[in-house]
Amino acid sequence: MSAEGEPETVRRRCARVLLVDDEDRVLLFYSRDYMGPGVEYFVTPGGGLDPGETLEEGAVREVFEETGLRLDPGGLGPVVAEAAGVWSDGPELEIHSEDVYFFQRVAHFDPVRDRLEEVEQAEFTAARWLTPGEVAAADALVFPAGIADLLKDLTGGTGPVAPVRLAWGAWRWNADRDWTPTERASILDR
Structure with a gap:
């Protein structure tokens, strides 16, 4: 947090991948209680770029780190969507994120999650393959943008x-209210 009491601002470019198997299920990571009691959400594989990385290089690195699946940057499907907005997971940091989404068909596999960073291990409690109907039912819980x-x-x-431009669905810390289970819907609607 800055000396003036304002959160530190970080600009972040992210590459995310919509991994869809042969039964049209998409792989999402599930989290519950990490952001606050009762708060649950899904996250697409992907994350911030390392210095000097292209979007494709960052996307395949993130997929490998988060799932164990090796993809070829040259064979990665097209960028199908973009989203941008601000999110935070506490009062000290505010992240201004610009995310791109690649689409990639893959054979069904069981994700290997042993390369997750420590914070990801705590946050992502499960990896789930969701059907189109399940994604539609949970779309308001997909971070940072609905993909159904x-x-x-x-x-x-x-x-x-x-x-396409996806509506930003991520939330921000609110020091006056914090996050509680009863406020979950309003937090996720922001």
């Missing part, structure tokens, strides 16, 4: 000609 409509188009073979 996009996945419906992609798995139906009508992917976008150019990347």
Whole structure:
């Protein structure tokens, strides 16, 4: 936190991958109680770029670290979506994120999560393959942007000609209210 009591601001470019198996299920990481009691959400594989990395290099590195799956940066599917906004997980830091989403069909596999960073191990309690219906039902809980409509188009073979802009669905810390189970819906609707 800065001397003036304002949170530190970090700008972050992220590469995320929508990994879809042969049964049109997408891989998402699930978290519960990490951000606060009763707060649950899903996260797409991916994360921040390392210095000098291209989007493709960052995407395949993140997928490998988070799932054990090795992808070829040159064979990665297209960027199908973008999202941007601000999120935080506490009062000290505010992250201004610009995320791109790649689409990649893969054979079904069991994620190996032994390369997760310590904070990811604490945050992501499970890796789940969700059907299109399950994603639609949980779309408001997908961080940082809802993907149900996009996945419906992609798995139906009508992917976008150019990347679509997804509505930012991530939340921010509110020092006056904190996060509680009863406020979860309002937090996730921001």
